[in-house]
Each structure stands twice: as C-alpha cells, then as structure tokens.
Amino acid sequence: MRNVTELTCCYGCGVCTAACPHALLDLVHDRDGFYRPRMLHPDRCTACGQCLRVCAFLAEDPPAVEPLACRAVRHADPAVRLLASSGGAAPALAEALFRQGYAVCGVRYDAAARRAGHVVARRPAEFAACTGSKYLQSYTVDAFAVLRNASAKVAFVGTPCQIASLRRLVALRRAEERTVLVDFFCHGVPSALLWESYVRRMEHRCGTIRRVAWRSKCREAAEAAETLARGLRPVQTASWSDSYRMTLVGDRATLSGRAADSRLFYDLFLGDYCLGRACYERCPYRGFRSAADLRLGDLWAAASYGEREGVSTLSALTPRGEQLVGALGNCELDPLSPDDARAGQMMCNARRPRMARAVMAALRAGLPLGAIHLLLVRPDRLLGSLFRRITRLIES
Numbered sequence: 392m393r394n395v396t397e398l399t400c401c402y403g404c405g406v407c408t409a410a411c412p413h414a415l416l417d418l419v420h421d422r423d424g425f426y427r428p429r430m431l432h433p434d435r436c437t438a439c440g441q442c443l444r445v446c447a448f449l450a451e452d453p454p455a456v457e458p459l460a461c462r463a464v465r466h467a468d469p470a471v472r473l474l475a476s477s478g479g480a481a482p483a484l485a486e487a488l489f490r491q492g493y494a495v496c497g498v499r500y501d502a503a504a505r506r507a508g509h510v511v512a513r514r515p516a517e518f519a520a521c522t523g524s525k526y527l528q529s530y531t532v533d534a535f536a537v538l539r540n541a542s543a544k545v546a547f548v549g550t551p552c553q554i555a556s557l558r559r560l561v562a563l564r565r566a567e568e569r570t571v572l573v574d575f576f577c578h579g580v581p582s583a584l585l586w587e588s589y590v591r592r593m594e595h596r597c598g599t600i601r602r603v604a605w606r607s608k609c610r611e612a613a614e615a616a617e618t619l620a621r622g623l624r625p626v627q628t629a630s631w632s633d634s635y636r637m638t639l640v641g642d643r644a645t646l647s648g649r650a651a652d653s654r655l656f657y658d659l660f661l662g663d664y665c666l667g668r669a670c671y672e673r674c675p676y677r678g679f680r681s682a683a684d685l686r687l688g689d690l691w692a693a694a695s696y697g698e699r700e701g702v703s704t705l706s707a708l709t710p711r712g713e714q715l716v717g718a719l720g721n722c723e724l725d726p727l728s729p730d731d732a733r734a735g736q737m738m739c740n741a742r743r744p745r746m747a748r749a750v751m752a753a754l755r756a757g758l759p760l761g762a763i764h765l766l767l768v769r770p771d772r773l774l775g776s777l778f779r780r781i782t783r784l785i786e787s
C-alpha cells in the first residue's frame with residue numbers, strides 16, 4: 392500500500408494528516424458521513440510510509456490493560472458538573488494540565504460548519520467550550536497539526552481510536568515526555584448525515600442553530616463557555632442519567648426537553664442504526680483496551696451515589712496517568728474497582744440492528760428524519776422488544 396488513501400475503511404481519526412511531512416492529506420466525509428483521508432496532491436506523495444506507520448487501524452490490536460487505579464470523580468463546583476456530561480472529571484483534568492503548562496486539545500461544536508472539531512486550548516477559558524460530550528465524529532486536522540511543533544506540551548482528549556493513532560505519532564516524534572493522552576469508554580460515533588438531517592429539521596423551528604448541548608442537564612449547558620466565564624449558576628432541569636436530552640439555541644428560540652425532538656437523534660445514534668463501520672466491525676478499544684494514559688467514563692454504577700448531577704470514572708492506565716490523578720485539585724475522588732468502572736459499558740463491537748443498512752440508505756437519499764424514524768426505526772425497535780419479551784416468556 393502506497394499511502395492511507397488506499398484503505399477501504401478506517402477510523403477517520405485524522406492523525407495521518409498530521410504525520411504526512413508534506414501536509415498532503417485532508418479529512419473529508421465519505422458517502423455515509425464518516426471522515427476518511429483524502430489526498431490533496433497525488434503527484435507529490437513520496438510513498439514515505441509515515442501515514443501508514445501512525446495509523447491505528449492498520450496496527451495490531453492493543454492488549455487488554457489492567458488499570459493501575461480507578462476512581463469515581465465529582466468536580467467540586469456543581470456548576471461545572473451541570474455543564475459536563477458526567478461528573479466533570481475532564482474539566483478537572485484540564486485545570487490540572489493547564490497548571491502544569493500543558494495546552495489541552497478537546498472538542499468544541501462549530502455552529503457555522505455544523506460539526507464538532509478538536510481545538511487546542513491554551514487557557515482554561517478557551518477550554519470551557521470543550522466541556523461536555525459532542526456526540527459526533529470530530530474533525531481533527533487543524534488541531535492535531537500542533538504535533539508538528541517540536542516543543543509543544545499538549546494533552547489530547549479524544550475517542551480511543553483517535554488516541555491510539557496519536558500514541559503512534561507521539562512515539563514517532565519522540566514526544567512522549569511532553570504529551571498526555573486521555574480517552575473514554577466509547578459507544579461509537581454517528582453518521583454526520585444523521586446530524587445534518589436533525590439540524591435541518593430543528594432549524595425550521597428555532598432558526599439557525601448557534602449552540603448545542605448533548606445530554607444537557609440544564610438549558611444553560613449549551614452556553615457552557617459563557618456560563619462559566621460569567622460565573623453564572625446553571626439551574627438543573629434534568630438528571631444526568633437521562634441520556635436522551637438535547638438543548639439547541641437557535642436565532643429564534645431555545646429548544647430543550649421534548650421540544651428538541653431529541654429522540655429522533657438518540658434513537659438512531661444509541662440504537663446503533665448509523666455508527667461508523669469500524670464501530671461495528673473493528674473496534675479493539677472496548678473494556679480497558681486503550682493506548683491512553685487515562686480513561687474517562689460515566690459511572691453507571693452511580694445509583695449508589697444518589698447523585699443527580701453526574702459522576703465520572705477516571706482510570707489511570709499508565710504511571711503518567713496516575714501521576715496526573717495525584718495532581719488533580721478541585722474535585723472529590725473515591726476509589727473504585729475496575730469492575731465498577733466498566734459496569735454498563737459496551738464490551739464488544741456494536742451490533743447492527745436489522746434496519747441499519749436501510750436507515751443509512753434513507754439518510755443518504757435525504758429522506759426526512761421524521762419519516763425514517765416512523766417507518767424504519769420505530770417498527771424495528773417495537774419488533775425487537777416484542778421478540779425479547781416472547782423469548783423471556785418462553786425461557787421462563
């Protein structure tokens with residue numbers, strides 16, 4: 392293989408674009424709405440193989456890692472917990488990293504481009520917009536180019552596949568001493584076609600969407616950066632365990648709760664109807680398989696904590712990661728067993744529901760999301776639950 396553009400499937404992590412010494416690669420959406428590398432100047436490729444070397448999709452699967460220690464984490468500031476997706480471990484980590492002179496690369500929603508994208512934050516205020524999960528595949532090209540700088544001290548937060556390729560690039564650049572890698576238990580990423588279709592539908596009601604909060608625990612979550620910067624106290628409107636929330640701030644209105652029709656988005660995403668091909672066929676990063684120093688997650692065993700604002704898990708996978716946990720301030724840490732940390736997480740590849748291919752075809756054809764949900768997803772889910780009930784009845 393001459394370069395990564397010959398691959399027929401990949402993670403779309405974009406690390407090859409930062410590895411190419413001649414900056415010949417970009418990321419573009421394929422027809423299913425997932426990022427793939429594209430060659431900008433085929434005649435200039437020297438077949439040096441750097442892009443192939445860093446690609447985690449081409450590498451051997453990582454071994455299972457036994458975490459050095461796992462903790463339940465709650466940011467001490469309830470306002471930060473309300474704006475983060477679980478307990479605010481990621482913002483607490485970012486604060487510790489800034490104190491140690493790192494820039495922190497996280498994900499912000501770019502309303503103009505209607506996409507999530509990694510950005511490099513050099514100050515805490517710049518990282519505020521990265522608080523909270525954006526359940527989309529992120530565009531990484533501009534931010535990951537920071538690794539071309541031979542002296543930058545940077546920490547990256549990303550999906551396990553993004554982090555696995557970054558680990559290989561960091562090793563190639565001998566940048567281990569000045570890089571920290573953080574990933575999370577990952578469900579998968581949905582097709583950008585789903586997001587575009589959802590945004591088109593909702594913009595009829597609220598005007599051009601300026602800000603978005605996924606799994607919002609309060610309406611202010613969509614304005615996380617401004618809320619934190621202005622020292623405002625968000626008001627809780629839903630429990631963190633409600634994974635189907637969304638808040639959209641449009642030109643004409645703010646939509647939250649039922650008004651945001653978020654079921655249309657989450658039924659397709661969390662129902663696994665339109666995940667990336669690798670999320671179904673080749674994700675070796677389930678459980679504690681990871682190339683990161685630290686792994687974040689939701690503490691789904693948190694019922695015992697009686698917590699409405701959310702609790703994160705933070706698992707140290709390397710001595711570097713454990714050192715960083717020691718530097719955390721401004722949060723409560725409780726020891727956790729690895730079994731409790733991974734409780735409720737996906738442990739193998741996502742399973743394609745019967746209607747997944749039909750849903751993807753309908754998204755490609757531009758059918759309205761309401762129709763796709765009504766005609767394909769709802770009947771499939773109803774049938775699935777009926778089938779499960781009958782099986783349970785027969786088994787009992």
Ligand SMILES: Cc1cc2nc3c(=O)[nH]c(=O)nc-3n(C[C@H](O)[C@H](O)[C@H](O)COP(=O)(O)OP(=O)(O)OC[C@H]3O[C@@H](n4cnc5c(N)ncnc54)[C@H](O)[C@@H]3O)c2cc1C
Pocket residue numbers: 474475476477478479480481482496497498499507521522523524525526527528529548549550575576577578579580687688689690703704736737
């Ligand atoms: C696509 C996706 C799938 C996920 N699946 C699971 C799962 O199955 N189980 C689970 O426990 N947790 C999952 N998470 C992580 C979870 O949503 C929380 O982010 C995590 O529990 C940490 O929350 P927090 O409160 O500590 O901090 P938060 O502030 O909520 O942390 C979010 C961090 O993730 C980064 N980030 C946000 N969006 C993206 C993105 N699109 N791509 C890469 N990085 C991003 C941000 O920069 C931030 O640093 C997923 C996240 C994403 C983006």
Ligand code: SF4
Pocket residue numbers: 395398401402403404405406407408427428442445446447448449556
């Ligand atoms: S490095 Fe990432 S984007 Fe590039 S080919 Fe490999 S998986 Fe795809």
Ligand code: SF4
Pocket residue numbers: 393394395410411412413414415416435436437438439440441442443
């Ligand atoms: S083979 Fe080398 S020159 Fe060609 S795209 Fe890959 S990194 Fe760039």
Ligand code: SF4
Pocket residue numbers: 402550551552553577578579580667669670673674675676
């Ligand atoms: S499920 Fe696996 S392949 Fe899919 S985005 Fe997450 S880490 Fe990458």
